[in-house]
Amino acid sequence: MKNIWKVVLLVSLILCVAGLICGAVSYLMGGSLDNLYQNKTALPVLEMLSPLNILNSITAFFGV
């Protein structure tokens, strides 16, 4: 169990650091979330993955 924990933590850390590096490089190149939301290809995915949309989906699934 401890070994699995170590592997999972290491992989998660690597993925998160890689993601942050990507974000940082993009920011240094002039990218921003506002520009991303103006991208028509990315907009549907961003809306779908927004926390509000996920909550709505869950409540709709459980019929609340």
Add this chain to the structure above:
Amino acid sequence: MSYYTAKYIFHEEGLKMNRQQFLAELNQYLTFFSPEERVRVVSAYNEKFDSAGLENEFALIAELGTPMKTAIDLKRRMESGEKIALAADPEAREEAAPSEYNVETEPEETLNATSEAQEAVAEDLPVASQEAASEELPVVPQETVAETVSEVPSEVAPEIPVYEAPQKEKPSEYYEENKTSRKISVGGIIGATLLSIVIVAVCLVVAAVGVIFLVGMSYLLLTGLKNLLYITDALLLFGGGLVCAGLGLLIIWFAVWAAISLISKLFRSAIRTGSDKECVA
């Protein structure tokens, strides 16, 4: 036949368990120790027998109880963090072990040679060979043994310790206690099962959150691949996807780990409660 031989025979024939059997059985139960620790624990008990002496060997066994009880005591002490007295030098103990297990006997005696040879055969050879060997060895009749014991001079052996097996005074109460403990352990297991269902449900919800993160990761990475023309947007999408992947993996593993560890602890404690009651009974 000498006093020692007679005594050995007396022990072998008249008593239920001797030192060798006790240590061998104890060694089998000590699975919760590492092999090295097991050797040291058995050596420590061997020392205990040595210090008690041949005269008090069976009294010590009676005091310790059954090997299983001793092993349970050791496990409890280990779990409670109590320091268990171990033998100082295991390697030296291992080397000295064969001589420690020997019972003082005269080599020229036929009976002694027979019993030693039978033990050696039993330890070393497979079953088929054991049968063949036991047929070959001469069998000493019981009458001879009885005569030998009666011939032991009283001045040489003034007192031969007689081991009396502890008798259960009230067997009916014992069985009633056992019934109660069995009911308690069954109740505990039913409770643990119900609680484990709740734990599984909670862990499934947590795992679902992790799955949502992983699904989000896949969508973000695919969208990033579609937007490779706009490199800044693609990098942001890749970055978001990778962070989602890391978090999703962590959350899913946490849910699995929590479910496994909580449920196993729950059932272990339920079973332990039942077995404790049985031991007390």
